[in-house]
Amino acid sequence: MTPLRISIKTHFVLTLFVFLATASLHSTALANEAPLGLTWGMTAEDLANAGVVLSETRTENGLSIYRSTSMPANISDAEFYSLIIHEEHGLVKVEILSEDFRNDILGSAGKTRYADLKQTLTERYGEPTQSLEQSGITLYDEPDEFYQCLEYDGCGLWLSVFEADGLSIVLRLRGLGRGEGYYRLTYESRLFGEALDEIEASNSESDASAL
DSSP states (O other): OOOOOOOOHHHHHHHHHHHHHHHHHHHHHHHHOOSSOOOOOOOOOHHHHTOOEEEEEEEETTEEEEEEEEOOSOTTEEEEEEEEETTTTTEEEEEEEEEBBOOTTHHHHHHHHHHHHHHHHHHHOSSSSEEEEEOOOOOOOOOHHHHHHHTTTTTEEEEEEEEEEOOOHHHEEEEEEEEEEEEEEEEEEHHHHHHHHHHHHHHHHHHHOOO
């Protein structure tokens, strides 16, 4: 049998094809994969079947907001999770709200946790498209007023934004008062933007027909 011989050019083309196909599959998987062991597009029934206990907080314009304290994959310091499900697109947005940082006068614990999460997100999704970590711009400018500053508009902002494959992720430290704060980590899928566009179009049509 004549041995199979592949030219360098053919080998390069085949290698490039395999690389692009693998990258495409990875990109598609990343776009469909939600955090916490979830998948974008899941319905409330899907979540219940996955063992997630949901409590509905409100429904408006086809968007239902649920709260839960346990997911298939949990974050160690999460106090609760907020899930937004669209009547047509399913799960479109996920929010993780942490337990409060208490007696953290200088914000050290909050800053450390924020930095750890930011590093993990950077490794997974690439460098943040926006990042601002500044406090003491006005009014609350003392080191022990870190959380009061984050609570006050215009004083400071501790935030990082990531964009990848139609996914938008926002990590933010928030203040509650002296020595107290928490972080909020929000994931918005591409479907969330589509759902908002559909809601806006439906409201505009409804307004036009009412005039």
